[in-house]
Amino acid sequence: MVTLKRLFVAACIIVLAAQLVRPTIDNPPVKADFSGPADVKAILQRACYNCHSNQTELAWFDKIVPAYWIVAGHVEDGRAVLNFSDWDSLPAAVRKGKLFECLNQMTFNTMPLGSYTAVHHEGRISGEDLATLRAYLLTLPAPNLADTARSGAAMRQFAAWRLSPSAATPPISLNGIAFPTGFEDWEVLATSERWDNGTLRVILANPTAMRAFRNGHTNPWPDSSTFAKIAWDASADTAGHIEAGEFKQVEFMIKDRVKYKSTGGWGWARWVKGLALQPYGKTAAFTSECLNCHAPMKDRDLFFSLPPAPVAPTDGYRVIATSVSHGLTSTLMGDAPAATAARSGRPYPDGSNLFLVTWTQKEDPHWFGANIPADTLRTVRVTVGSSAMNALTDSILTMRPSVLP
Incomplete structure (x- = not known):
């Protein structure tokens, strides 16, 4: 009995002493708070602000160690990712992107954290809250409109691309991943129209990933599966046709459950600034952004939506162009002679082969702000100079190539 009392007293002393070890949670001045509609701001305030602003309000139970230590870590990490108290210091495109990411995190219950809403019931997100946020995001300026500045930048890059020799090997990513050659x-594998940020994207898969996809082995993906996601500005005309404009970036996901255990089993790397192919990020910690964005897909091996079915095998074919028009998305591919001709500006040589696949579109069920393929509408193979040439194949030959790294 004496021993138990001593243990109890010792435990109390330790708990009381621990209360003195308190990381600082301060509330610096608010520089520029979120200024959207009142109903939208109210949702963000009760669901996000305690960790993502300089207006943190701690409940009494948040102030007790060890809970306080956990809260302090969440506040520090949360403000580093997104701080609504610095809202107007962010570029408009970044602010919009953050709001879409917030909505998608909320939709899949990734944020707010379950451990937070378990004791902070006011932070729970309802279906009505999601509807309010969606309605607000739909009012924000749409980037997929005719824009002479965008189209002008795309044409200048296109002209420089055709005149330039092959680019030098880009620098290694900040987390040590070398630029994958031969991708x-x-x-x-798929295409995506990101109307939330005004880009068109094509996702390429290496042979390991394509075999896994065709065999239905995608959750989890096998080690060595690698994906390249190429992104262009969406360049629209007044008739609503959108083609790949200025090349923006290419990013990679590389599966290795052992090597990349600390980052979800995936290696992440991105090269930006168009054809300059500058490694993304300020430090190797940029991968936290990748994980945050993909976190809602934790039950899908961190992978977003897949197409309904693989297109016919296109081994050795390279992407030449991609576009969207009136609810249809199309990607043109070509064999090596065709791809070389497209890059140089010369006519496609007789005997070269092109392959055009067109899908109907649907809203991406895993990312509000994107459209993805629904069903394959048609596939067209063209052998240049063959007797099968017709008006459709002639139109394929006139598609403007998309700038590629």
Whole structure:
């Protein structure tokens, strides 16, 4: 009995002493708070602000160690990712992107954290809250409109691309991943129209990933599966046709459950600034952004939506162009002679082969702000100079190539 009392007293002393070890949670001045509609701001305030602003309000139970230590860590991490108290210091495009990410995190219950809403019931997100946020995001300026500045930048880059020799090997990513060579020969897995940020994207998969996809082994993906996501500005005309404009970036996901255990089993790397191919990020910690964005897909091996079915095998074909028009998305691919001709500006040589696949579109069920393929509408193979040439194949030959790294 004496021993138990002593243990109890010792435990109390330790708990009381621990209360003195308190990381600082301060509330610096608010520089520029979120200024959207009142109903939208109210949702963000009760669901996000305690960790993502300089207006943190601690409940009494948050102030007790060890809970306080956990809260302090969440506040520090949360403000580093997004701080609504610095809202107007962010570029408009970044603010919009953050709001879409917030909505998608909320939709899949990734944020607010379950451990937070378990004791902070006011932070729970309802279906009505999600509807309010969606309605607000739909009012924000749409980037997929005719824009002479965008189209002008795209044409200048296109002209420079055709005149320039092959680019030098880009620098290694900040987390040690070298730029994957030969990815341009990988097969097209899917396309995406990101109307939230005004880009068109094509996702390529290496042979390991394509075999897994065709065999239905995608959750989890096998080690060595690698994906390249190429992104262009969406360049629209007044008739609503959108083609790949200025090349923006290419990013990669590389599966290795052992090597990349600390980052969800995936290696992440991105090269930005168009054809300059500058490694993304300020430090190797940029991968936290990748994980945050993909976190809602934790039950899908961190992978977003897949197409309904693979297109016919296109081994050795390279992407030449991609576009969207009136609810249809199309990607043109070509064999090596065709791809070389497209890059140089010369006519496609007789005997070269092109392959055009067109899908109907649907809203991406895993990302509000994107459209993805629904069903394959048609596939067209063209052998240049053959007797099968017709008006459709002639129109394929006139598609403007998309700038590629």
